[in-house]
Amino acid sequence: MFDHVLDDAQKRFRDEIRDYVKTVPRQLILDMDADRVDFPREFLREAGRRNLLGCRYSKRWGGRELDWVSSAMAMEEIGVLGYMFACVFGVGAELVCDAIVRHGNDEQRDKYVKPLVRGELFAAECLTEPRGGSDFFGTSTVAEDRGDHFVINGQKRFIVGGTAADYFLVYARTDPNAEPHKGISCFIVDRAEGVETKYLYGLMGCRGGGASRVVFRDVKVPKANLLGRLHGGYDVFNTMMIPERLGTAAMTIGAARPALEIATQYTTKRKAFGQTIKSYQGVSFPIAESAMLLDASRAMVHATALAVDRKVAQNRVRRLVSETKKFVTESCQKVVDHSMQVMGGIGYTNVFPIERIHRDLRLASIWTGTSEVMSVITASEWYRESKEARAANLTRDMELDAAEAGAVEEKVYE
Numbered sequence: 186m187f188d189h190v191l192d193d194a195q196k197r198f199r200d201e202i203r204d205y206v207k208t209v210p211r212q213l214i215l216d217m218d219a220d221r222v223d224f225p226r227e228f229l230r231e232a233g234r235r236n237l238l239g240c241r242y243s244k245r246w247g248g249r250e251l252d253w254v255s256s257a258m259a260m261e262e263i264g265v266l267g268y269m270f271a272c273v274f275g276v277g278a279e280l281v282c283d284a285i286v287r288h289g290n291d292e293q294r295d296k297y298v299k300p301l302v303r304g305e306l307f308a309a310e311c312l313t314e315p316r317g318g319s320d321f322f323g324t325s326t327v328a329e330d331r332g333d334h335f336v337i338n339g340q341k342r343f344i345v346g347g348t349a350a351d352y353f354l355v356y357a358r359t360d361p362n363a364e365p366h367k368g369i370s371c372f373i374v375d376r377a378e379g380v381e382t383k384y385l386y387g388l389m390g391c392r393g394g395g396a397s398r399v400v401f402r403d404v405k406v407p408k409a410n411l412l413g414r415l416h417g418g419y420d421v422f423n424t425m426m427i428p429e430r431l432g433t434a435a436m437t438i439g440a441a442r443p444a445l446e447i448a449t450q451y452t453t454k455r456k457a458f459g460q461t462i463k464s465y466q467g468v469s470f471p472i473a474e475s476a477m478l479l480d481a482s483r484a485m486v487h488a489t490a491l492a493v494d495r496k497v498a499q500n501r502v503r504r505l506v507s508e509t510k511k512f513v514t515e516s517c518q519k520v521v522d523h524s525m526q527v528m529g530g531i532g533y534t535n536v537f538p539i540e541r542i543h544r545d546l547r548l549a550s551i552w553t554g555t556s557e558v559m560s561v562i563t564a565s566e567w568y569r570e571s572k573e574a575r576a577a578n579l580t581r582d583m584e585l586d587a588a589e590a591g592a593v594e595e596k597v598y599e
């Protein structure tokens with residue numbers, strides 16, 4: 186995040202995170218990338234001990250009562266360590282706990298949020314199913330009401346933290362006959378009998394987070410673990426998309442930043458044809474474009490975080506978050522690609538970490554909602570807003586400012 190948008194409390198928090206980032210052992214980064222670690226438990230425990238998790242929440246639930254701008258800043262700084270570090274930092278504290286803080290009751294917050302923010306429990310978010318992730322409403326996991334408890338059957342795929350989570354936030358169908366967005370509920374499911382972690386995927390990048398398939402077979406879930414109202418899963422999903430997608434955007438900036446920093450250093454030192462290569466515009470212009478893209482990404486994340494902090498209408502926030510997720514993730518992928526290109530062959534080797542960052546960040550435009558899904562949301566919200574603005578007659582009708590604006594016979598639409 187830009188220094189000039191942060192106040193003193195936010196800067197102090199940022200510096201605490203930077204201090205922590207400096208202490209994380211290099212070997213852990215290498216071991217995660219080599220799939221020698223299935224989840225960085227100690228990394229999260231220490232983050233909890235330092236009170237870095239869940240900074241937005243009230244002190245009662247272990248937070249610092251900071252805002253979304255601070256959360257975005259934290260995600261960017263943790264992202265510097267690598268994409269999976271930011272992901273596990275975010276999934277439990279920023280997503281799952283956000284859902285419980287907003288939609289849960291005090292018993293649930295006491296039992297699940299406080300220990301997670303202290304770094305003592307881990308959680309995973311279970312939305313995607315083998316049959317599809319983009320189509321949330323098509324969920325085929327089912328929760329049957331059995332009087333004093335529910336029984337959940339189904340499976341979820343690509344679940345980060347599937348190997349380590351003590352509890353899971355699970356969306357399941359509770360009314361098979363209702364319209365899709367009225368028949369899904371959200372549950373907090375403890376790791377207990379019937380919960381099985383089935384398969385650890387061989388990933389291109391973003392390794393070490395335990396992404397797995399989680400199977401729920403006749404899992405008994407007490408009524409007290411329904412999150413929000415019965416059939417109210419869509420409400421939870423709607424608000425969770427904010428930390429999920431805004432957090433992804435912010436952490437992607439942090440993950441791309443080291444690539445640009447390394448490429449900047451390298452092109453300052455490396456010589457070709459008797460000159461340092463930064464003196465060639467073929468090299469310095471992609472660096473300049475990358476700096477511009479990172480700054481534009483930061484500006485967008487900041488503006489969207491402010492919109493959430495200032496409680497802008499939900500539909501508008503949906504559009505801003507979706508645009509931000511798509512723009513920032515795709516821009517940062519370009520930044521990493523430029524950084525690799527200006528380093529020539531050595532950028533493609535593991536002598537520098539850019540190849541790992543490249544592998545990690547390919548995921549950015551796929552998970553937490555693909556770029557295509559972001560465009561679907563942006564398009565539908567944009568058309569809706571445009572129609573509403575036109576109906577409210579809020580702005581000048583520019584269509585009339587053409588010389589031949591009155592030529593209605595030329596304005597053919599069908």
Ligand SMILES: Cc1cc2nc3c(=O)[nH]c(=O)nc-3n(C[C@H](O)[C@H](O)[C@H](O)COP(=O)(O)OP(=O)(O)OC[C@H]3O[C@@H](n4cnc5c(N)ncnc54)[C@H](O)[C@@H]3O)c2cc1C
Pocket residue numbers: 276309310311312313314316317318319320342343344345346388391396548551552553554555556557558561
């Ligand atoms: C490493 C990793 C970690 C993940 N972690 C988690 C996690 O912790 N929890 C979790 O729940 N999920 C997680 N996911 C799942 C991720 O969010 C989904 O993979 C993603 O949302 C896409 O869903 P899908 O893979 O089923 O693709 P599909 O939904 O099958 O989509 C396939 C293609 O079709 C396109 N498409 C689909 N619908 C439309 C449409 N309406 N218009 C245009 N194009 C469309 C998509 O954009 C995509 O290109 C993770 C995934 C990975 C790879």
